[in-house]
Amino acid sequence: MTMNSALRTLKSIGREMEILEGTEALLHWDKxxxxxxxxxxxRSEQVAYISGLxxxxxxxxxxxxxxxxxxxxxxxxxxxxxxxxxxxxxxxxKWTKIxxxxxxxFSKVAAxxxxxxERAREKNDFTMFAPYLEKIVQLKKKEAVYINPKxxxxxxxxxxxxxGMTIVKVEAVFAKLKPELMGILSKIKNSKRYKAQQPRxxxxxxxxxxxxxxxxxxxxxxxxxxxxxxxxxxxxxxxxCPDDVRITTAYQEDPLFSFLSTAHECGHxxxxxxxxxxxxxxxxxxxxSFGLHESQSRFWENQVMKSRxxxxxxxxxxxxxxxxxxxxxxxxxxxxxxxxxxxxxxxxCDEVTYCLHIIIRYELERALLExxxxxxxxxQLWAAKYQVYLGVEPKNAxxxxxxxxxxxxxxxxxxxxxxxxxxxxxxxFSKVQKHMPGVRGGDFGPIIQWLRKNIHQHGALxxxxxxxxxxxxxxxxxxxxxxxxxxxxxxxxxx
Amino acid sequence: MTMNSALRTLKSIGREMEILEGTEALLHWDKxxxxxxxxxxxRSEQVAYISGLxxxxxxxxxxxxxxxxxxxxxxxxxxxxxxxxxxxxxxxxKWTKIxxxxxxxFSKVAAxxxxxxERAREKNDFTMFAPYLEKIVQLKKKEAVYINPKxxxxxxxxxxxxxGMTIVKVEAVFAKLKPELMGILSKIKNSKRYKAQQPRxxxxxxxxxxxxxxxxxxxxxxxxxxxxxxxxxxxxxxxxCPDDVRITTAYQEDPLFSFLSTAHECGHxxxxxxxxxxxxxxxxxxxxSFGLHESQSRFWENQVMKSRxxxxxxxxxxxxxxxxxxxxxxxxxxxxxxxxxxxxxxxxCDEVTYCLHIIIRYELERALLExxxxxxxxxQLWAAKYQVYLGVEPKNAxxxxxxxxxxxxxxxxxxxxxxxxxxxxxxxFSKVQKHMPGVRGGDFGPIIQWLRKNIHQHGALxxxxxxxxxxxxxxxxxxxxxxxxxxxxxxxxxx
Numbered sequence: 001m002t003m004n005s006a007l008r009t010l011k012s013i014g015r016e017m018e019i020l021e022g023t024e025a026l027l028h029w030d031k032x033x034x035x036x037x038x039x040x041x042x043r044s045e046q047v048a049y050i051s052g053l054x055x056x057x058x059x060x061x062x063x064x065x066x067x068x069x070x071x072x073x074x075x076x077x078x079x080x081x082x083x084x085x086x087x088x089x090x091x092x093x094k095w096t097k098i099x100x101x102x103x104x105x106f107s108k109v110a111a112x113x114x115x116x117x118e119r120a121r122e123k124n125d126f127t128m129f130a131p132y133l134e135k136i137v138q139l140k141k142k143e144a145v146y147i148n149p150k151x152x153x154x155x156x157x158x159x160x161x162x163x164g165m166t167i168v169k170v171e172a173v174f175a176k177l178k179p180e181l182m183g184i185l186s187k188i189k190n191s192k193r194y195k196a197q198q199p200r201x202x203x204x205x206x207x208x209x210x211x212x213x214x215x216x217x218x219x220x221x222x223x224x225x226x227x228x229x230x231x232x233x234x235x236x237x238x239x240x241c242p243d244d245v246r247i248t249t250a251y252q253e254d255p256l257f258s259f260l261s262t263a264h265e266c267g268h269x270x271x272x273x274x275x276x277x278x279x280x281x282x283x284x285x286x287x288x289s290f291g292l293h294e295s296q297s298r299f300w301e302n303q304v305m306k307s308r309x310x311x312x313x314x315x316x317x318x319x320x321x322x323x324x325x326x327x328x329x330x331x332x333x334x335x336x337x338x339x340x341x342x343x344x345x346x347x348x349c350d351e352v353t354y355c356l357h358i359i360i361r362y363e364l365e366r367a368l369l370e371x372x373x374x375x376x377x378x379x380q381l382w383a384a385k386y387q388v389y390l391g392v393e394p395k396n397a398x399x400x401x402x403x404x405x406x407x408x409x410x411x412x413x414x415x416x417x418x419x420x421x422x423x424x425x426x427x428x429f430s431k432v433q434k435h436m437p438g439v440r441g442g443d444f445g446p447i448i449q450w451l452r453k454n455i456h457q458h459g460a461l462x463x464x465x466x467x468x469x470x471x472x473x474x475x476x477x478x479x480x481x482x483x484x485x486x487x488x489x490x491x492x493x494x495x
Numbered sequence: 496m497t498m499n500s501a502l503r504t505l506k507s508i509g510r511e512m513e514i515l516e517g518t519e520a521l522l523h524w525d526k527x528x529x530x531x532x533x534x535x536x537x538r539s540e541q542v543a544y545i546s547g548l549x550x551x552x553x554x555x556x557x558x559x560x561x562x563x564x565x566x567x568x569x570x571x572x573x574x575x576x577x578x579x580x581x582x583x584x585x586x587x588x589k590w591t592k593i594x595x596x597x598x599x600x601f602s603k604v605a606a607x608x609x610x611x612x613e614r615a616r617e618k619n620d621f622t623m624f625a626p627y628l629e630k631i632v633q634l635k636k637k638e639a640v641y642i643n644p645k646x647x648x649x650x651x652x653x654x655x656x657x658x659g660m661t662i663v664k665v666e667a668v669f670a671k672l673k674p675e676l677m678g679i680l681s682k683i684k685n686s687k688r689y690k691a692q693q694p695r696x697x698x699x700x701x702x703x704x705x706x707x708x709x710x711x712x713x714x715x716x717x718x719x720x721x722x723x724x725x726x727x728x729x730x731x732x733x734x735x736c737p738d739d740v741r742i743t744t745a746y747q748e749d750p751l752f753s754f755l756s757t758a759h760e761c762g763h764x765x766x767x768x769x770x771x772x773x774x775x776x777x778x779x780x781x782x783x784s785f786g787l788h789e790s791q792s793r794f795w796e797n798q799v800m801k802s803r804x805x806x807x808x809x810x811x812x813x814x815x816x817x818x819x820x821x822x823x824x825x826x827x828x829x830x831x832x833x834x835x836x837x838x839x840x841x842x843x844c845d846e847v848t849y850c851l852h853i854i855i856r857y858e859l860e861r862a863l864l865e866x867x868x869x870x871x872x873x874x875q876l877w878a879a880k881y882q883v884y885l886g887v888e889p890k891n892a893x894x895x896x897x898x899x900x901x902x903x904x905x906x907x908x909x910x911x912x913x914x915x916x917x918x919x920x921x922x923x924f925s926k927v928q929k930h931m932p933g934v935r936g937g938d939f940g941p942i943i944q945w946l947r948k949n950i951h952q953h954g955a956l957x958x959x960x961x962x963x964x965x966x967x968x969x970x971x972x973x974x975x976x977x978x979x980x981x982x983x984x985x986x987x988x989x990x
Contacts, residue, residue, distance in 0.1 A: 019544045030521060035739060042736035049514045241537035244530060
């Protein structure tokens with residue numbers, strides 16, 4: 001094979017993978033939005049079939065040969081092409097090391113486990129889910145050994161989401177975060193304002209919420225038709241092809257759920273729509289890590305959409321649409337939006353407590369994979385940690401260990417990405433906060449420009465931490481986040 | 496290969512085809528409903544890729560070998576299995592006779608031709624579309640020769656939609672229909688009521704129309720979630736998997752457009768949801784012809800939803816929702832709904848003139864394929880026929896020869912299915928009209944039961960005409976339709 005023919009093979013099979021991934025994404029999007037319940041089983045078969053085709057492409061001997069040859073003789077390749085070969089080499093390594101029989105077994109067990117998790121939630125009974133989770137843990141341990149028998153199983157699995165991240169680095173950040181967050185929380189809880197705070201009440205019609213979410217998506221994503229906002233039980237973002245990135249949302253009584261989740265998903269979508277054109281059709285047309293992706297969504301959700309500047313701009317319009325707010329001042333609304341309140345449910349919690357929820361999950365799943373704790377101990381350990389870190393205790397499994405879908409699908413090592421993304425978002429914010437005064441006038445342009453230029457366009461050309469380091473002068477650190485929290489929340493609570 | 500292993504091959508590859516067809520259907524449904532415009536090209540690539548995979552399965556040598564072997568030694572096969580082998584033999588014959596190079600060329604030309612048709616419609620200029628149509632005609636002639644060099648090209652192409660139907664049979668029906676319909680129309684036009692009739696006016700909000708279409712789909716399809724009604728430019732029905740059949744609709748000023756098109760699509764969907772379970776995952780889980788499919792949609796649209804019995808039941812509810820109708824009596828509304836009015840646009844026309852629109856298209860496309868007329872002559876010939884058959888003349892190409900999408904995509908031989916379906920619907924109605932009194936009380940049960948038992952469950956086990964003959968005692972005939980029209984419309988117009 002000449003270099004050119006190897007490159008052609010690499011690119012054409014890469015393009016096939018992109019098409020199959022997009023088709024699979026559409027099958028999933030549709031499953032969460034329009035698929036009739038009765039057809040769920042049939043849809044799973046369609047997804048399994050397309051996944052099988054994708055796996056065949058990923059392990060295609062022609063493709064492997066082309067990648068290996070280009071890796072051995074990279075002379076004459078452009079920078080992007082070299083990175084492409086590197087990235088495919090890494091991925092191929094995983095794709096080919098895990099035997100197909102394992103992939104198939106895992107996919108069957110995961111489907112059953114997901115269903116068991118759903119049933120267990122309905123009945124609020126962890127024991128219905130426990131045997132499936134045990135099997136999942138066992139299979140994930142096995143998978144880690146296939147990929148790297150010498151590595152720490154947790155680190156090997158985390159690499160799937162956070163390429164190149166190590167346990168040592170994550171531990172260092174968490175070791176700092178945990179006491180600091182508990183300290184901030186304790187200070188807030190002792191404040192007068194905390195003791196007097198009240199939950200939001202009032203009637204916020206869904207039709208009006210829809211109008212607001214449309215407005216938010218136009219603000220962040222612009223007046224294009226490159227996304228569409230339909231409802232699903234859990235909001236998510238998915239890319240079906242480069243110019244077709246979709247977000248979903250859900251409406252609850254509290255209008256801030258749809259508001260903030262839309263801002264969050266728009267952050268993801270803006271990132272997906274911003275990858276450099278020269279990366280299209282390749283594995284580099286992607287984010288280098290889930291953490292960096294999460295930084296983009298959490299940045300919009302928290303740093304922008306929960307800021308005083310944003311609500312100075314937006315509140316007059318917002319209040320006009322919700323009569324329930326007619327007697328609520330901008331200041332009071334801003335405070336209610338940012339109220340700190342240790343709670344049991346991760347996806348509804350505030351900025352201060354968020355990472356404590358993550359750390360609890362990290363500690364438990366790591367111990368599980370290290371064999372230090374057993375599945376059946378999870379509910380008590382979960383409750384104990386919530387008691388110590390947050391001062392609250394779940395009354396049952398649904399508001400405790402059964403709340404997240406991740407483990408049921410075997411996504412061990414995923415949770416740290418949420419915290420990493422939160423750290424990156426704060427570090428990025430330290431660079432762009434000079435543009436926040438513009439937000440008072442509704443101008444998001446300079447912020448979007450900065451993100452596009454410094455983060456989005458690179459796709460997966462560089463590791464996540466390098467992307468942040470290049471643009472912000474430092475890698476993963478808890479410092480910016482803690483400084484941001486202290487400034488904002490000590491101010492809010494007058495402590 | 497043993498019989499059992501051949502059967503396994505047949506069924507497993509058949510199942511793969513079903514999955515790929517369903518995936519393609521989802522890509523198409525999504526293209527018409529949610530896809531951002533900007534991603535149209537990328538979606539075409541996804542569709543082309545999945546079509547390619549489907550073609551590979553259809554021409555898989557293993558599959559062919561299995562079918563051939565079972566055809567040669569059918570002993571021991573069940574009735575359904577024998578029919579399966581027959582049906583695959585017929586289809587395989589077509590799939591393998593048309594060279595891949597032709598399929599690919601046609602698919603490219605068709606894509607360009609469709610775009611040219613859209614542009615030509617925008618500019619109202621047939622000459623922009625003519626060169627593409629010439630190319631399409633040429634390729635379809637070539638295709639007919641590939642399939643059967645000795646057959647009449649029109650009959651060969653019609654067989655794609657109406658398996659087993661002959662030109663002789665179609666001609667016989669049309670030869671009767673044409674003068675009779677022109678005669679009925681002439682009688683109606685000379686009536687007092689015709690001369691006094693007025694078009695419907697008033698304000699019919701889209702939100703209320705939506706409520707009505709939801710109600711209609713519940714009435715016909717029941718309280719399941721096996722369908723969802725979203726908007727697309729042209730309403731259609733599609734099956735993504737056996738329990739996932741979807742209809743779309745569109746809303747116009749006149750509320751009867753969404754009402755009747757929803758009834759029409761629900762008729763298609765009810766049929767698709769009614770195929771026998773033992774046919775799942777095979778090529779027999781389908782209708783044997785487009786005509787029989789169309790009979791199901793036209794039956795609900797016309798025989799049921801335009802009936803006096805239905806509106807006796809439904810009008811009080813309908814009028815309550817549209818204040819514009821508060822002064823309109825049930826009788827007047829029923830008449831306005833069934834007004835005969837020769838017009839230029841097929842999809843908006845009445846029951847009496849519908850088949851004349853079809854016959855015009857049939858005569859022109861047949862002459863085109865026989866080389867008796869040229870593409871450039873179409874606009875004048877079209878206008879002349881409308882003048883003679885219907886007494887109206889298009890002022891331009893958009894309300895004339897450019898109105899239908901079919902030719903731009905090369906669907907020659909499709910139009911007769913609309914007329915055939917109309918004949919079948921009337922013949923079926925002659926058997927079930929005894930249940931119409933029940934409709935006055937909102938009871939569709941006995942009609943649905945009859946259709947399920949006599950038409951739907953058979954899928955493609957028997958040829959279309961045989962399905963009708965078995966249940967109604969006769970095959971394709973214009974008699975029932977003409978009798979139905981005369982009874983209904985002579986009554987309405989007092990002639």
